[in-house]
Amino acid sequence: xxxxxxxxxxxxxxxxxxxxxxxxxxxxxxxxxxxxxxxxxxxxxxxxxxxxxxxxxxxxxxxxxxxxxxxxxxxxxxxxxxxxxxxxxxxxxxxxxxxxxxxxxxxxxx
Amino acid sequence: xxxxxxxxxxxxxxxxxxxxxxxxxxxxxxxxxxxxxxxxxxxxxxxxxxxxxxxxxxxxxxxxxxxxxxxxxxxxxxxxxxxxxxxxxxxxxxxxxxxxxxxxxxxxxxxxxxxxxxxxxxxxxxxxxxxxxxxxxxxxxxxxxxxxxxxxxxxxxxxxxxxxxxxxxxxxxxxxxxxxxxxxxxxxxxxxxxxxxxxxxxxxxxxxxxxxxxxxxxxxxxxxxxxxxxxxxxxxxxxxxxxxxxxxxxxxxxxxxxxxxxxxxxxxxxxxxxxxxxxxxxxxxxxxxxxxxxxxxxxxxxxxxxxxxxxxxxxxxxxxxxxxxxxxxxxxxxxxxxxxxxxxxxxxxxxxxxxxxxxxxxxxxxxxxxxxxxxxxxxxxxxxxxxxxxxxxxxxxxxxxxxxxxxxxxxxxxxxxxxxxxxxxxxxxxxxxxxxxxxxxxxxxxxxxxxxxxxxxxxx
Numbered sequence: 430x431x432x433x434x435x436x437x438x439x440x441x442x443x444x445x446x447x448x449x450x451x452x453x454x455x456x457x458x459x460x461x462x463x464x465x466x467x468x469x470x471x472x473x474x475x476x477x478x479x480x481x482x483x484x485x486x487x488x489x490x491x492x493x494x495x496x497x498x499x500x501x502x503x504x505x506x507x508x509x510x511x512x513x514x515x516x517x518x519x520x521x522x523x524x525x526x527x528x529x530x531x532x533x534x535x536x537x538x539x
Numbered sequence: 540x541x542x543x544x545x546x547x548x549x550x551x552x553x554x555x556x557x558x559x560x561x562x563x564x565x566x567x568x569x570x571x572x573x574x575x576x577x578x579x580x581x582x583x584x585x586x587x588x589x590x591x592x593x594x595x596x597x598x599x600x601x602x603x604x605x606x607x608x609x610x611x612x613x614x615x616x617x618x619x620x621x622x623x624x625x626x627x628x629x630x631x632x633x634x635x636x637x638x639x640x641x642x643x644x645x646x647x648x649x650x651x652x653x654x655x656x657x658x659x660x661x662x663x664x665x666x667x668x669x670x671x672x673x674x675x676x677x678x679x680x681x682x683x684x685x686x687x688x689x690x691x692x693x694x695x696x697x698x699x700x701x702x703x704x705x706x707x708x709x710x711x712x713x714x715x716x717x718x719x720x721x722x723x724x725x726x727x728x729x730x731x732x733x734x735x736x737x738x739x740x741x742x743x744x745x746x747x748x749x750x751x752x753x754x755x756x757x758x759x760x761x762x763x764x765x766x767x768x769x770x771x772x773x774x775x776x777x778x779x780x781x782x783x784x785x786x787x788x789x790x791x792x793x794x795x796x797x798x799x800x801x802x803x804x805x806x807x808x809x810x811x812x813x814x815x816x817x818x819x820x821x822x823x824x825x826x827x828x829x830x831x832x833x834x835x836x837x838x839x840x841x842x843x844x845x846x847x848x849x850x851x852x853x854x855x856x857x858x859x860x861x862x863x864x865x866x867x868x869x870x871x872x873x874x875x876x877x878x879x880x881x882x883x884x885x886x887x888x889x890x891x892x893x894x895x896x897x898x899x900x901x902x903x904x905x906x907x908x909x910x911x912x913x914x915x916x917x918x919x920x921x922x923x924x925x926x927x928x929x930x931x932x933x934x935x936x937x938x939x940x941x942x943x944x945x946x947x948x949x950x951x952x953x954x955x956x957x958x959x960x961x962x963x964x965x966x967x968x969x970x971x972x973x974x975x976x977x978x979x980x981x982x983x984x985x986x987x988x989x990x991x992x993x994x995x996x997x998x999x
Contacts, residue, residue, distance in 0.1 A: 436711075443700075443704055446700065447697075450693070450697050456689065456693070459693055460693075460696075463693070463696045463697055463700055466697075466700035466701075466703075466704070467699075467700055467703060469704070470700070470703040470704050470706075470707045473704075473707050473711070474707050474710065477707065477710055477711040480711070481714045484714075485714070494714060496658070496715070496716055497710055499658075500658055500661075500706075500710070500716065503658060503661065503662065504661075504703060507661070507662070507665045510665075510669060511665070511669060511696055511699075514669055514672055514673060514692070515672070515692050515693075515696065518672060518676055518685075518688050518689050518692050519689065521676060521679055521685055521688070522685045522686070522688075522689050525680070525682055525685055526682070526685075531689070531693070
């Protein structure tokens with residue numbers, strides 16, 4: 430398939446993620462939207478990796494473009510670490526306010 | 540490499556020290572030993588002794604600029620530990636973990652000062668950020684701390700997502716994550732590179748709290764426990780700046796003409812918004828948060844100018860900004876009332892503390908004969924040397940003049956207003972260290988050559 434399809438799909442997912450982060454009020458859903466953004470990036474990285482591999486593969490370089498796929502694993506690992514910290518923070522918040530609504534987050538304004 | 544490995548190992552050691560020893564003194568002593576060791580191994584590397592030889596496949600490159608920056612960051616952290624050790628114990632029960640997290644942040648900063656691949660940039664920024672989310676929420680029962688932590692986390696993760704998209708688009712256009720490969724090319728901006736560059740710039744501006752991406756900063760700095768605000772606003776911010784200037788200087792230096800105007804506008808906005816909003820604050824802690832935005836504006840000058848002077852100036856500025864800010868926070872953290880009124884009459888009850896606070900504030904305001912003045916001088920002259928952005932220099936000078944107002948409000952409260960000063964528990968060690976820091980601020984303000992000579996010997 431052409432690379433443009435992947436770019437459009439990934440950018441669409443990415444924009445859905447951004448729109449979700451900006452409009453949703455529930456902390457967990459915001460969190461899911463951030464994950465959606467990261468996964469859009471993962472998808473695009475793999476697609477680019479394949480694209481560069483095909484392009485460089487003509488020169489008989491077996492490992493060409495492979496680092497894009499490597500990067501995906503790093504993103505997954507870091508995202509997992511981030512999720513564990515983030516969920517812990519949300520749980521801590523829930524224990525104190527019994528809500529995960531980010532509209533509660535207005536004490537610091539005053 | 541020395542600093543990266545040792546700081547990671549020492550972070551783990553600190554974690555175990557909390558499990559095996561209930562004695563807080565042991566933990567504190569261990570942290571001091573760790574930071575001293577870190578400083579020494581970093582200096583060793585600067586003089587050519589590599590304790591570890593790791594083949595990083597060209598993903599990390601250690602130059603004297605990065606190592607000098609490490610030395611400044613680690614040295615400031617050592618001062619921070621010595622000053623704030625006792626206050627950290629008041630935040631919560633898990634003191635050893637706080638130290639461990641700070642060591643992990645230092646590991647991230649050491650990577651940020653030496654990356655030469657976008658993969659390492661991403662890891663460095665995440666290793667710096669994730670421990671900070673935890674430190675911000677360290678005061679678990681306090682709603683403000685919870686809120687700051689959640690806000691910081693959501694904003695930080697969001698900007699990470701944007702940064703990753705930027706990296707991904709750059710990879711798509713250039714086919715490599717290596718900074719050298721990205722820097723190659725004829726200096727034309729293809730749409731994909733342009734979009735990636737913009738996304739990277741926005742996300743890094745987010746991390747260093749440059750306007751218009753600064754809105755999380757005052758809330759997070761205000762809500763976080765004051766000891767950790769002090770760390771976040773100084774050392775961490777400088778560490779992120781190093782990553783910013785390394786990326787844009789090394790990878791996109793050829794395209795400098797294309798993004799210079801944009802970064803100059805961001806700088807101007809940061810200076811104006813930071814300084815004007817700081818004027819209207821009632822709480823000194825929140826004022827310092829806005830002041831950190833304003834100072835970030837000055838650090839951005841190095842990115843606008845992107846020349847040797849700007850880079851040296853950034854190192855100098857890091858020191859000239861971190862030391863006074865750490866000092867003021869170390870006094871603020873022991874107060875109960877964070878408003879300007881809380882400082883009323885401090886000069887009568889605590890003459891020494893009032894004097895050192897004044898020196899620190901004078902330095903932040905950029906009054907001559909202090910480090911802050913020379914820092915601003917270097918930043919502005921770097922921009923003048925560059926020559927394309929004279930309007931920005933004028934805005935910078937006007938903003939420095941505005942900043943005098945809100946810094947001097949604290950001095951005025953301390954010396955010219957009557958009031959019952961609050962009880963402040965200080966030890967003679969605490970005071971002595973603060974006096975030494977004030978002396979150092981004046982010393983490098985009068986003798987900037989001393990510090991710069993140290994820099995030049997390494998740069999040449």
